[in-house]
Amino acid sequence: MAESKPKFIKSDSRVAIIGSGLIGRCWAMLFARAGYSVCVYDIDADQVKGALEATLPMLSTMEAKGLLGDGQTSSEVHQRITGCSQLSEAMEGAFHIQECVPENVELKKKVFESLDELASDMVVLASSTSCISPSKFTEKLKHRSQCIVAHPVNPPYYISLVELVPAPWTDPAVIQRTRSLMTEIGQSPVTLKKEANGFILNRLQYALIMEAWRLVEDGICSPEDVDTAMVEGLAPRYSFMGIFEVMHLNAQGVNDYCHRYGANITTVCESQTPARQLSGPTLDTVNQAMEARTPVKELDKRRKWRDERLAALAVHKKEMAGKDIQK
Numbered sequence: 001m002a003e004s005k006p007k008f009i010k011s012d013s014r015v016a017i018i019g020s021g022l023i024g025r026c027w028a029m030l031f032a033r034a035g036y037s038v039c040v041y042d043i044d045a046d047q048v049k050g051a052l053e054a055t056l057p058m059l060s061t062m063e064a065k066g067l068l069g070d071g072q073t074s075s076e077v078h079q080r081i082t083g084c085s086q087l088s089e090a091m092e093g094a095f096h097i098q099e100c101v102p103e104n105v106e107l108k109k110k111v112f113e114s115l116d117e118l119a120s121d122m123v124v125l126a127s128s129t130s131c132i133s134p135s136k137f138t139e140k141l142k143h144r145s146q147c148i149v150a151h152p153v154n155p156p157y158y159i160s161l162v163e164l165v166p167a168p169w170t171d172p173a174v175i176q177r178t179r180s181l182m183t184e185i186g187q188s189p190v191t192l193k194k195e196a197n198g199f200i201l202n203r204l205q206y207a208l209i210m211e212a213w214r215l216v217e218d219g220i221c222s223p224e225d226v227d228t229a230m231v232e233g234l235a236p237r238y239s240f241m242g243i244f245e246v247m248h249l250n251a252q253g254v255n256d257y258c259h260r261y262g263a264n265i266t267t268v269c270e271s272q273t274p275a276r277q278l279s280g281p282t283l284d285t286v287n288q289a290m291e292a293r294t295p296v297k298e299l300d301k302r303r304k305w306r307d308e309r310l311a312a313l314a315v316h317k318k319e320m321a322g323k324d325i326q327k
């Protein structure tokens with residue numbers, strides 16, 4: 001695929017979403033919000049119908065929070081989303097395909113084989129997979145150089161990160177083009193230079209989960225205090241600055257930080273092995289604490305609260321973006 005490919009004209013440009021469950025619906029809204037025509041396909045026709053119905057109220061909420069942009073209304077954005085019952089119809093004229101079928105490597109292989117059969121030489125075939133490396137399901141394809149993982153974070157309209165993971169055979173132009181597209185639709189892409197189990201986000205998240213577990217298992221503190229340390233200690237800075245920038249500002253630059261604290265960090269981390277099993281009495285302790293906070297039967301209510309908080313944070317970050325002294 002040539003790097004010099006002309007820029008897409010949005011009104012003529014179609015995106016196809018393959019699988020219209022939770023994440024497929026979110027992608028449909030993001031692409032439509034950016035002006036693209038979106039065709040949603042699913043093996044289950046009821047899911048397509050459900051996606052078309054569910055996205056309108058979600059877009060209305062985004063409109064009410066000022067997150068649709070360009071003064072567009074939710075119904076204008078919604079009109080750009082259509083459903084289709086045939087894969088070939090969904091892919092007809094699409095320049096970007098976003099696969100969103102369940103997380104199962106055999107299913108991804110099967111779906112990508114079907115996409116490969118219908119793909120032109122110009123289309124990008126992106127998978128939303130959370131943790132399957134693209135080489136596991138694209139190796140044998142004719143169009144394998146056009147395949148990439150574009151992994152969003154739920155809910156993508158409030159959390160903008162998209163992890164781009166190329167297979168060893170992905171064309172660099174495909175990586176670049178997908179990165180530009182993600183930026184254009186309002187997301188924040190990061191690119192892995194090579195495949196890595198857990199990509200970036202989950203490698204960081206799992207390191208935190210493991211240490212939280214160790215703190216409880218070793219009787220250092222309660223599950224509630226681990227969560228308080230996160231929410232009231234680490235998270236406020238991390239919602240607008242990354243790990244390396246926090247280090248940079250917490251001393252006279254990152255060199256000074258490593259000089260002052262590096263040896264102690266290494267000593268602490270050397271004591272943080274081996275990985276623990278997430279089961280047994282520690283699981284009982286954590287479960288008891290979480291049940292006391294939110295019984296499982298009330299999780300939906302708490303999820304609504306979480307999404308409200310995330311929406312408020314997204315609005316705040318959008319407002320601050322224009323005022324950020326670094327921009």
Ligand code: NAI
Nearest residue numbers: 019020021022023042043047100101102103128129130154
């Ligand atoms: P889901 O179960 O909500 O939706 C999957 C949809 O795919 C269903 O509507 C199903 O009917 C459809 N489907 C199944 N086989 C199909 C086929 N052969 N052709 C077309 N459609 C087919 O799943 P969800 O949560 O939307 O996940 C989709 C992908 O996104 C997975 O790879 C998942 O790991 C990834 N992802 C999920 C996140 C989440 O929080 N749920 C976050 C980020 C990525």
